[in-house]
Amino acid sequence: MTKRFMLYLFRWQLSTPILWLVVRHLGAGIGATIIANLIGGSIFFWVDRFIFTSKAVELWHFKEKGVCDSCGKETSLWRLAMAPNYDRRDANPKFYCFKCSKKRTDELRQQGIKIRGRSR
Numbered sequence: 208m209t210k211r212f213m214l215y216l217f218r219w220q221l222s223t224p225i226l227w228l229v230v231r232h233l234g235a236g237i238g239a240t241i242i243a244n245l246i247g248g249s250i251f252f253w254v255d256r257f258i259f260t261s262k263a264v265e266l267w268h269f270k271e272k273g274v275c276d277s278c279g280k281e282t283s284l285w286r287l288a289m290a291p292n293y294d295r296r297d298a299n300p301k302f303y304c305f306k307c308s309k310k311r312t313d314e315l316r317q318q319g320i321k322i323r324g325r326s327r
């Protein structure tokens with residue numbers, strides 16, 4: 208969250224040159240400020256959307272009790288359904304125990320999938 212906040216503060220600094228350019232050419236009147244914000248808004252709508260969606264939600268499915276699809280142990284099970292660049296919501300669901308789930312997420316991390324961690 209802190210990283211995203213820093214990114215957001217940096218993004219606000221990017222709007223400084225736009226404001227400065229418009230104000231410099233059109234003066235610091237209310238009209239110039241409105242124009243500057245219109246320009247900024249049409250650019251930063253996309254930038255903000257990127258900031259707030261690039262770390263897409265990580266979606267875990269949790270089963271209180273079941274049989275691990277990997278080792279067959281009967282325990283609490285997890286399944287990663289969605290992470291950035293990873294979407295298995297429609298796939299044949301595979302549930303894993305704590306240990307197998309960790310092994311699986313480590314494999315995915317090696318493939319470059321960004322996974323924060325298991326949650327209910």
Ligand SMILES: [Zn+2]
Pocket residue numbers: 275276277278279280303304305306307308
């Ligand atoms: Zn297992």
